Structures are given as structure tokens and as C-alpha cells.
Amino acid sequence: MAHADHGPKFLQHHFDTPSQQFTAAKLGMWLFLAQEILFFSGLFVAYFIFRSWYPEAFSIGSHLLDWRMGAANTVVLLLSSFTAAMAVRSAQVGDRKATGNYLLLTMVFAAVFMVVKYFEYAHKIHVGFLPGGHFAPTEEGMRELAEAVGTSFHGEGVAYHLRSYFGIYFVMTGIHGLHVLVGIGLMFWLWLKNRRGEFSKEYFTPVDCTALYWHLVDLIWIYLFPLLYLID
Amino acid sequence: MSAQAEATAPATQDSPEGANYLTHERGLKSWLTTVDHKRIGIMYLIAVIIGFLGGGIFALLVRTELLFPGETIMEADTYNQMFTLHGAVMIFLFIIPSIPAALGNFFLPMMLGTKDVAFPRLNLASFYIFVFGAVLALVAIVVGRVDTGWTFYTPFSVREAGISNAVLWMTMAVFIMGFSSILTGVNFIATVHTMRAPGLHWRRLPLFIWGVYATAVIQVLATPVLAITVLLLFMENILGIGIFNPQLGGDPVLFQHFFWFYSHPAVYIMILPGMAVESEIIATFSRRSIFGYMFVAMSSVAIALISFLVWGHHMFTSGMSEYAAMVFSGLTFLVAIPSAVKIFNWVATLYGGSISVKSPMLYGLSFIVLFSIGGLTGLSLATLSTDIHLHDTYFVVAHFHYTMVGGTVIAFLGGLHYWWPKMTGKMYSEKLAITAWFFVFVGFNVTFISQFIMGSQGMPRRYYDYQDQYQPLHMSSSGGAYILGVGFLIMGYMFLKSLRSGEKAPPNPWGSAGFEWQSTSPPHPHNFAEEPTMNRGPYDYPLATEEELWDGFPEDFKPSKAKAEA
Numbered sequence: 001m002a003h004a005d006h007g008p009k010f011l012q013h014h015f016d017t018p019s020q021q022f023t024a025a026k027l028g029m030w031l032f033l034a035q036e037i038l039f040f041s042g043l044f045v046a047y048f049i050f051r052s053w054y055p056e057a058f059s060i061g062s063h064l065l066d067w068r069m070g071a072a073n074t075v076v077l078l079l080s081s082f083t084a085a086m087a088v089r090s091a092q093v094g095d096r097k098a099t100g101n102y103l104l105l106t107m108v109f110a111a112v113f114m115v116v117k118y119f120e121y122a123h124k125i126h127v128g129f130l131p132g133g134h135f136a137p138t139e140e141g142m143r144e145l146a147e148a149v150g151t152s153f154h155g156e157g158v159a160y161h162l163r164s165y166f167g168i169y170f171v172m173t174g175i176h177g178l179h180v181l182v183g184i185g186l187m188f189w190l191w192l193k194n195r196r197g198e199f200s201k202e203y204f205t206p207v208d209c210t211a212l213y214w215h216l217v218d219l220i221w222i223y224l225f226p227l228l229y230l231i232d
Numbered sequence: 233m234s235a236q237a238e239a240t241a242p243a244t245q246d247s248p249e250g251a252n253y254l255t256h257e258r259g260l261k262s263w264l265t266t267v268d269h270k271r272i273g274i275m276y277l278i279a280v281i282i283g284f285l286g287g288g289i290f291a292l293l294v295r296t297e298l299l300f301p302g303e304t305i306m307e308a309d310t311y312n313q314m315f316t317l318h319g320a321v322m323i324f325l326f327i328i329p330s331i332p333a334a335l336g337n338f339f340l341p342m343m344l345g346t347k348d349v350a351f352p353r354l355n356l357a358s359f360y361i362f363v364f365g366a367v368l369a370l371v372a373i374v375v376g377r378v379d380t381g382w383t384f385y386t387p388f389s390v391r392e393a394g395i396s397n398a399v400l401w402m403t404m405a406v407f408i409m410g411f412s413s414i415l416t417g418v419n420f421i422a423t424v425h426t427m428r429a430p431g432l433h434w435r436r437l438p439l440f441i442w443g444v445y446a447t448a449v450i451q452v453l454a455t456p457v458l459a460i461t462v463l464l465l466f467m468e469n470i471l472g473i474g475i476f477n478p479q480l481g482g483d484p485v486l487f488q489h490f491f492w493f494y495s496h497p498a499v500y501i502m503i504l505p506g507m508a509v510e511s512e513i514i515a516t517f518s519r520r521s522i523f524g525y526m527f528v529a530m531s532s533v534a535i536a537l538i539s540f541l542v543w544g545h546h547m548f549t550s551g552m553s554e555y556a557a558m559v560f561s562g563l564t565f566l567v568a569i570p571s572a573v574k575i576f577n578w579v580a581t582l583y584g585g586s587i588s589v590k591s592p593m594l595y596g597l598s599f600i601v602l603f604s605i606g607g608l609t610g611l612s613l614a615t616l617s618t619d620i621h622l623h624d625t626y627f628v629v630a631h632f633h634y635t636m637v638g639g640t641v642i643a644f645l646g647g648l649h650y651w652w653p654k655m656t657g658k659m660y661s662e663k664l665a666i667t668a669w670f671f672v673f674v675g676f677n678v679t680f681i682s683q684f685i686m687g688s689q690g691m692p693r694r695y696y697d698y699q700d701q702y703q704p705l706h707m708s709s710s711g712g713a714y715i716l717g718v719g720f721l722i723m724g725y726m727f728l729k730s731l732r733s734g735e736k737a738p739p740n741p742w743g744s745a746g747f748e749w750q751s752t753s754p755p756h757p758h759n760f761a762e763e764p765t766m767n768r769g770p771y772d773y774p775l776a777t778e779e780e781l782w783d784g785f786p787e788d789f790k791p792s793k794a795k796a797e798a
Contacts, residue, residue: 014348014427016763024350024426031418035456042460042490046475049486132474132482164481167473171464 010203022205029209033216036179040220043172047227050168054161061165062231063148064129066120070229073116074221080109081218084211087190091204096194099207103191106214110184117177124166131170135163169228176224179217186210252657252754267352270755272359273338274655279363280334283325290318292717295679295710301698308696312379315694319382320402324409325366327636328498330644331505332451333362333416336444338655340420342748342755343438345429345764350422358415365409372401381694383491386476386484390468400469403462410455410462413501417451420444431766438746438770439515439528443508446532450497450504450539458494461487488550492543500539503635504532506599506643507574513596513646514578516744518585521771524577531570538567545614549623557616564614571607575600590742591665595646598673602638606631609684624694627687630680637676645672645723652727653741657754658734664726671719678712738782745776 008018015021051058087102124130127141137145145159190210193199199207253270263271294314297304306314337355341348349355372378376398380389389399424437424445437445465487467473474480476487515522522528544552544560578600587593609631612618622628653659686705691698698706740749747770751760768775 012352014346014352020426024422027425028351028354028418028422031421031452035414035418035452038453039456039460042457042464045490046464046486049483050475054481131471132468132477132480133472161481164474167475167480167482171467171473171475175463 008202010198018202025205025209026212029212033212036213036216040175043168043175044223044227047168047172050164051231054158054164056158057161057165059231060145060148060158061162061169062229064144064162065169065229066123067229069116069120070225073113074225076109076112076116077218077221080106080113081215083109084187084214088204088207088211091194091199091207092201094199094201096197096199099199100191100194103187103194103207107184107187107191110180110187113180114177114184117173124170129162129166131167132163135166172224172228176217176220179220183210183214183217186213251757252752253757254657254754256757265356267348267356268757269337269341269349269352269355270655270759272355273334273336275359276329276337276362277334277655279359279366280326280330283321283366284330287318287322287326288717288720290314290321292713294318295713297696298698298706299710300706301700301703309377309379311696312694313373313377316378316381317373320369320378320406322636323382323498323502324406325369327502327640328409328413329362329416331509331640331647332420332444332447332501333358333413335509335644335647335651336420336447336505337416339651339748340423340441340444341427342751342759343441343746343770344423344427345432345747345760345766346423346427347758347763349419350427351419354415355419358412358419361415362409362412365405365407365412368401368405368408372398372405375401378402383495384462384465385491386465386468386482386487387478389465390477397469400466403465407459407462407466410459413451414455414459417448417455420448421452424448429764429766432747435526436766436769437529439511439522439525439532440508442529443504443511443532446536447501447504447508449533450501450536454494454497454501454540457490458498461490461494464490485547485551488547489543492546493540496543496546497536497539499632499635500535502640503603504535506603506640507532509643509647509650510574510578510596510599512746513592513643513650514581515771516650516742516746517590517593517596518581518587519743519773520581520585521769521773522577523580523583524573525769525771527573528577531573534570535567538563538570542567545619548616548619561614561616565611568607568611571603575604575607591662591669592646592650592742594666594669594673595642595649598669599639599642599646602634602642602676606634606636606638609634621690622687624692625687626683626691626693629693630683630687633680633683638680642672648727650742651748652730653737654748654751654753654755656731656734657737658730659737659741660726660730660734664722664729668719668723668726671715671722673719675712675715675717675719679709679716680712682706682709682712740780740782743781745773745781746770750780 011018011021015024083102083105087099087106090096090098090102126138127144128135128137129141130136145162149158187210190207193206253268257266263275266272293306294311297306297311297314337349378398380399384399384403389403390397424441428437464473464475468476468482472480474482476482476484478484511522511528542560542564544556545564548557548561589597609627613622613628613631649660649665682705686702686709687693689702689705691702691705737753739751739753741753742749745768747764747766750764773781
């Protein structure tokens with residue numbers, strides 16, 4: 001190969017040194033994360049605007065969610081962030097087996113998160129707590145609603161605006177869930193690469209960058225949990 | 233990962249004599265799978281020129297319909313689609329990618345003295361994402377009526393639910409093309425930070441790079457907000473989530489806030505690269521260093537930052553708190569400062585320069601005049617009281633065409649003329665180029681000065697029909713549009729002729745000290761035969777040797793007739 005003298009195999013032809021390649025990749029990833037934050041920022045702005053308009057609907061809405069499931073998912077995601085960080089560390093010290101195991105654990109935690117999310121979604125859909133125009137609680141849904149409303153119920157208007165709360169809930173958690181799925185896909189890709197022995201003490205950039213992405217997905221959930229589940 | 237990059241990377245040292253990026257590999261496949269930033273730049277160039285042609289045809293149809301009051305060539309419904317498509321196609325398929333993705337891709341790595349952008353495969357991916365988005369936009373045009381104006385305001389854009397609503401397809405197309413723009417921005421920022429040649433520190437960075445860099449910052453930070461906005465609009469259409477649709481408890485003004493939070497910075501995504509090209513042209517054809525280099529560079533960054541704080545000025549009549557309107561008005565005036573800094577510095581560069589008025593410079597000088605008119609009329613729109621009168625009239629249309637066409641398109645054309653010899657290795661007929669410029673300049677001014685006048689007289693924009701009193705002005709505006717069209721036809725002929733039978737271009741036909749001219753024409757597959765070291769800035773004419781000014785860096789030296797011609 002003409003590039004035999006160019007440096008290690010993982011070094012792309014247009015970079016001079018591995019450290020230049022690493023810096024570029026890391027910077028690129030941070031920039032991508034910046035755009036992710038701006039992407040979610042639109043949703044957070046919408047959340048705060050609707051919450052300030054319909055504070056009662058949001059308060060009731062949060063009682064209709066199961067905070068235990070949300071809390072469990074928060075713990076699961078925090079654990080997965082820890083294992084992702086450990087995967088990076090194992091890759092950095094060149095421990096291939098540990099890297100693979102930590103990646104696997106991260107995927108398992110992420111999958112647990114999605115399973116819990118599935119049960120939450122299924123229940124909401126079952127009782128008719130759907131976004132916007134589809135909001136139509138069934139009898140069971142009405143019972144849950146009455147229970148959640150307690151004494152602070154002020155008539156039809158509040159129940160009407162629950163559709164906005166569930167609009168926000170489904171969009172925010174749905175887009176976050178998509179990010180979790182993408183994360184699982186990336187971890188699996190890393191796991192395959194790791195099994196082929198592509199990572200070493202000198203080259204662990206993809207593990208590092210994917211872990212950054214994963215921490216951001218985790219971080220967004222840490223905001224979503226109190227904002228959606230723990231309103232008063 | 234590296235295997236693929238290596239497969240397409242030719243051997244540096246054993247390239248045959250005279251090999252360049254166009255000839256070192258041949259065949260359609262070598263183009264479609266290339267990771268060479270120069271080839272990707274050329275593919276973008278072809279794509280945006282097709283977009284420009286389409287948008288231009290829509291514009292001519294709109295102007296023809298408006299020749300006379302009442303129905304001239306099409307029904308009101310068709311007319312609504314025509315002006316919407318003109319706007320959407322010109323903005324998303326032409327202006328936004330025009331300079332950064334086409335010229336930027338080609339010249340950013342060359343000006344940095346590096347082989348490629350930081351992420352070449354991501355670069356190719358953004359091109360294909362762009363093409364996919366463009367195809368979706370085409371689908372939208374074919375499946376139904378896109379007639380909301382390019383702004384897709386709710387509730388008009390959510391009036392028909394379901395996939396039969398063509399707006400849905402169009403917004404998806406915008407979403408996807410937005411990601412192409414974001415990825416290009418990420419790529420450029422990382423490239424500028426990590427790939428500069430030895431000796432090329434930030435104070436030596438060409439002003440083109442500064443402009444494209446500031447653009448990239450906006451692309452990365454503003455475009456995702458558009459992405460989430462159109463995604464919400466998409467879900468509003470499909471699922472009825474009740475965020476923008478007032479019938480479901482949503483807020484249509486929230487859509488306007490979201491939309492303009494992106495789309496105002498987006499007009500700086502459009503104009504900053506134009507300013508970037510302008511600095512290069514003015515420096516080269518004045519043969520001297522840009523006056524106040526650091527001010528010009530920093531004004532790009534300042535414009536990028538202020539651009540995030542002014543979106544409310546699109547909504548003075550939309551139902552916003554009047555105190556918010558006052559703040560937005562004040563912030564909008566601030567944009568004039570860095571813009572004026574640039575104009576004054578370019579004029580100061582001309583002063584005492586050794587000016588040669590070649591065709592790129594004609595566009596360069598036109599830019600200063602036209603952009604000044606566009607910028608100054610913007611101030612009367614930023615003033616709350618006058619805006620109430622001028623809002624949604626042809627005055628606004630003329631204002632943004634003076635900045636977008638008089639600014640960006642003129643700069644794009646200037647850049648195309650300026651770098652054409654470098655990109656294609658061919659010269660073009662200067663006589664034809666000047667003729668085309670004359671038609672473009674005259675046609676453009678006739679079109680839009682008429683619109684300034686009728687706007688100030690109260691002619692609302694987007695109207696299909698109008699009162700007889702506006703007929704002469706509409707007529708002259710349409711006449712100007714035809715002159716402009718003739719100008720582009722001549723230009724198209726001129727460039728095609730150059731491709732087929734143009735004279736071979738020397739490495740540095742304009743005698744520029746810029747780094748991109750130090751390579752062969754067309755450039756070596758790796759841009760420079762050996763990685764250059766920058767011992768001077770791109771505008772340091774006193775420090776550049778004769779060889780550099782006419783034949784490129786010594787290691788790329790190829791005997792040429794340039795000196796004799798000079």
C-alpha cells in the first residue's frame with residue numbers, strides 16, 4: 001500500500017497523527033451533542049409554555065403517570081451510564097473482554113428501560129390517555145382520572161387540556177426513546193467491532209464518542225423524569 | 233474504516249505528472265462514491281444549480297402571472313403554489329447549500345492547506361442526505377398542493393390532516409435537508425479547528441474561512457430547532473398532538489416563534505458565506521491586504537451571535553408583547569453594526585488598492601452597492617412604526633431580495649467566476665461574462681426597485697390580484713425579471729462554452745496571494761503535492777513571491793504561460 005509509511009492502520013489518510021484524528025472526532029461529537037441539545041430545547045420550551053398555560057392539567061397529568069416506573073427507569077439509565085463509562089475505561093487500558101462485557105451490560109440496561117417504557121405506553125394507550133385530538137379516556141381511564149384529580153378538580157376545562165399534557169409527554173418521551181434505540185444500535189456495532197479486536201490502547205475513539213452520546217441521552221431523561229412525573 | 237479511505241486515496245508521490253482530482257479516477261462510480269471534498273463540492277454545485285434553475289422558472293411564472301391584474305396565465309390556486317415553491321426551492325435547495333456546501337466544500341480544505349475535511353465520509357453522507365431531501369421535496373410538489381408560503385405557518389399548514397397533505401412531505405424534506413446542513417456545519421468546524429496547515433494560525437485564516445466558520449456555528453446551533461419544529465408540525469399533521477393546532481389547544485404563534493428562531497439565523501446562514509466570498513474577491517482584485525482584517529473576521533462572528541436574538545422582528549404584527557417587540561427592534565438595529573463594519577472595510581480596502589475590474593470583481597463591486605441597499609432598507613423594517621405600514625408588502629420582498637440575491641447570489645456568482653479556473657482548469661470568455669453581468673445587474677435592479685416603490689405604496693405581497701394603479705410597476709418588475717433571466721442564459725452559455733472549449737487555465741490567473749491559488753489548476757487530488765507550510769497570511773502581497781503570485785507554491789511549480797500573459 002502506498003500508505004504503508006503513513007502510520008497505524010486506523011489512521012485515516014487525511015490526518016497527520018492519531019492525536020489529530022482523535023481531537024477531530026471528539027470535537028465533532030461534542031458539536032453533534034450541541035445540536036442534540038438545541039433539538040430537544042424546542043421541546044422543553046414547548047413544555048414550559050404549555051405548563052404555564054395549563055398548570056392544573058400538568059399537575060393532574062403527572063399524577064396519571066406512574067412515578068415508580070419513572071424512578072426505576074432513572075436508576076436503570078444511571079447504571080447504564082456507569083457501565084458505558086467503564087466500557088470506555090476498559091477500552092483505554094486495552095482490556096477487550098471487559099469492554100465487551102460492559103457494552104453488553106449497557107445494552108441490557110437500555111433494553112430494560114425500553115421494556116418499562118413499553119408497559120407505560122401500553123397502559124396509557126389502553127386507557128385512552130392519548131395526545132391531542134385522540135385524547136379519549138375509557139371508563140378505566142376516567143376512574144384513574146378521578147383518583148388523580150382528588151379535590152382540586154375544576155371541571156371540564158382541565159380535563160380538556162390534559163390532551164396537551166399527553167401531547168407533550170408522548171412527543172418528549174417518544175423522541176427520547178428513539179434516541180435510546182439508536183444508542184442500543186450503536187452499542188451493538190461497538191460490541192461487534194470490539195469482538196473483532198479493532199480497539200486498542202491507541203485507538204478507542206468510537207467507544208469514547210458513543211459513550212458521550214449515551215451520557216447525553218441519560219442526561220435528558222434526568223430532566224424529563226422530574227418535569228413529567230414529579231410535578232407537585 | 234481506514235481501508236475505504238485508503239482505497240479511494242491515490243498514492244501521493246507516484247501520481248503521474250499533471251494528475252488532478254478530475255482525472256486521477258474516472259467513471260460515474262468514482263464520482264458517486266468519492267470522499268474527495270473537491271468532487272463532493274462539484275456535485276453540490278451541480279445540485280444547487282439545478283435547484284436554482286427550478287426556483288428561477290417558478291419566479292418567472294410568478295412574474296408573468298403578475299404582468300396584468302386578474303388571471304394572466306394561471307389560476308389563483310396554481311399561483312399560490314408557484315410563489316411557495318419559488319421560496320422553498322430557492323431557500324432550501326439553492327441558497328442555504330450554495331456557497332457553504334458547494335464552494336465551501338471545495339475551497340475550505342484548500343485554504344487550510346489540508347488534504348480533506350475532518351470527516352470525509354460524513355461529508356459524502358451529507359450530500360446524499362441533501363439529495364434525498366430534495367427528492368422528497370419533488371414528491372411534495374407532485375403529490376399535492378404546497379401553497380402555504382415557504383414559512384408553513386399554522387393553522388394553515390395543518391388544515392388537512394394525513395399524508396395527502398403535501399405540506400407534510402415538504403416539511404419532511406426540509407427536516408432531512410436540515411440534517412445535511414447540520415452535518416456539513418459540524419464537519420467544517422472540526423476541520424477548521426484541527427486541520428490547519430503548519431503556520432496557519434487563527435490570525436492568518438482567510439476571511440472566507442472565518443465567514444464559513446461563523447455560518448457553520450449557526451448551522452449547528454439553529455438548524456436543530458427547525459428540525460424539531462417541522463417534526464412537531466409533521467406529528468401535528470399525522471397524530472394531532474395539539475401543540476400548534478389551536479383547535480386542539482395548541483398555539484400557532486408558538487410555531488412562528490420556533491420557525492423564526494431558526495429562520496432568522498438562517499438568513500445569516502445565507503448571507504455570511506456571501507460576505508466571505510466578497511472579502512476574497514475584494515482582496516485579490518485590489519491586490520492588497522484587507523483593511524481591518526480582524527474586524528472583518530470578528531464581525532462575521534458577531535453577526536452569527538446577534539442573529540440568535542432577533543427572530544421576533546418577523547412577528548411585530550403577529551400578536552407579541554409590545555415590550556418584546558421593542559427589545560427585538562433594538563437588537564435588530566445591532567446587526568447593522570457588524571454589517572456596516574464589513575462594508576466600510578471593503579471600501580477602505582479598495583482605497584489605495586491596485587484595482588483590476590475583471591468579471592469576478594464586477595460582482596464584488598455590485599455586492600457592496602446592492603447589499604448596502606438591502607441592509608439599509610432593513611433598518612426601516614426594524615423600526616416598529618414603519619414596519620406596521622410596510623409589513624407583508626412588496627417592500628419586504630424587495631428588501632430581502634436585495635440581501636439574498638443582491639448579496640448572496642451575486643457573491644455566489646462572483647465566487648463562481650473567481651474560482652471557475654481553479655475548479656475546472658478552464659478559462660471563460662471575459663466578454664460574455666461581462667455581458668451577462670450587465671444583464672443580471674440591470675435586470676435585478678429594475679425588478680426590485682419597482683417592488684420597493686409599490687411596496688411603499690401599499691401593494692401587499694403574495695396577492696394574486698391587484699388594483700390597476702400598481703400595473704405599471706408590476707409590469708416593469710416583470711420586465712426586469714426577464715432581463716435577469718436573459719443574463720443567466722448568457723452566463724450558462726458562457727460557462728458551458730468554457731467547459732467545452734475554454735482555454736487552459738494557469739494555476740493563478742488573477743495573481744492572488746490566497747492559499748487555494750497555490751495549487752495547480754485543476755488541483756492535485758490531495759490539493760497540494762506536499763503539505764504546505766504557511767509563512768505568511770493569505771493577503772500579504774508584499775511577502776508573496778512572484779512565483780507564488782503567478783504559479784503557486786514552488787513545490788507545485790509547473791511552467792505555464794501565465795507570466796507571458798500577465
